[in-house]
Amino acid sequence: MIDFTDEQKMAQRMLRTWAEKELVPLVPAMERGDVLPYDAMRHLIRSFGIDEMARATFAKATPGGDTNAGGERGFFGGDPALSAIVAIELSRVCPGFALAFGASLGLAGGAILAKGTAAQKKRFALPILTGEKIGAWAMTEPGAGSDAFRSMRTIARRSGDGYILNGQKTFITNAPFADVLVIYAKLAEPGQSENERPIHAFIVEKGAPGLSLSKPMEKMGMHSSPTGEIFLSDVCVAKSALLGETETLPARDRAREVFHGERTGMVPMCFGVIDRCLELSVAYAKERQTWGKQIGEYQLVQEKLARMYMHRENVRNLLFKQLEKAHKKVTISAAEASASKLYCARVATECALEAVQIFGGNGYMREFTVEMMARDAKLFQIGGGTDEIQITAIARQLLSE
């Protein structure tokens, strides 16, 4: 696969039109925190029939059968190309909005669709896919980020037929406003050391006694995606809250799959940022004049544009390789996913900063989109595993072969 099909290109054009008409006018207010991204998310879901598609899939499922609305990898009938197009088009306009959308439907909804029971998918994933509920996916803790599994302190203790959860999560996208939270915790087994404890995911609903959600945290970028903390103080959940409703399959492998999805999912977001920054930079290089000449005539500016173009082509190639493998159901290795994420995150940040440079003083001003892109792109080098963690994952695989 080296390009989108005609049908996919049509969907891309429709999404671009929707984003320009519906999203662009909201971006300044969302970035200031005056407007939340969720009504626009619902509008997008309705406008593209994502809700109807999900409802139809669930209606067709046999009772007790393995309902899989949107497939294991997300929404839009599980078509990875369409999911990538959504990520590209939303990130071209507002990466923070794309992050909030992806964390709800892709991470939280995707985790439940991939590993939940049929009843859990219907009760929790379906309302996320239809936009009735907002999802959050919570792994990171104040003392457990890069070493999320090893240092996790959130604990689940068996109690009667269910569990009692205690702990804290941080930096969780959508947490302040989430209705459905997928929360990872270590199951306390008598006689086991902390490291040996199996990790499981629990679905907790907003309003559960003992659950508190913080206000949105103030951050450098991604202002359109609210980020927050989660506090669990003796939160009682039924056995039906355990994702997959079985203790025999510890969630470490399942969470690793979500990490994997998070890494590959950032590639189209990076492409969207680079594509927009290049488009804006080329237009500005033709328009802005110094010493009576367009700045695009200076070789130092041309070099920046050429490098941005080169990076965009490389990211595009990585994206289509990833889509081709997904289409053929060939698994991407951990090193490959890490290498793609590492490269794309670094060049997205470089391109966004170079776009600011091309815009000069205007580039530093909030009213010019490249300023937001530069702050937002930096998150790609941190979220979903930092650059350094990707490097260690690549090296680990190379040295073990």
Ligand SMILES: Cc1cc2nc3c(=O)[nH]c(=O)nc-3n(C[C@H](O)[C@H](O)[C@H](O)COP(=O)(O)OP(=O)(O)OC[C@H]3O[C@@H](n4cnc5c(N)ncnc54)[C@H](O)[C@@H]3O)c2cc1C
């Ligand atoms: C805006 C935003 C949204 C997020 N959304 C979510 C979410 O929805 N759900 C969720 O679970 N998490 C989320 N996160 C958390 C994110 O995944 C973590 O911040 C990230 O994994 C890094 O963990 P940390 O912040 O604890 O950094 P740390 O682990 O403390 O790392 C600090 C520094 O040390 C380096 N380092 C650590 N270990 C090593 C090592 N072994 N070798 C070399 N260098 C090392 C790191 O690379 C980094 O530079 C979000 C974060 C942000 C900023």
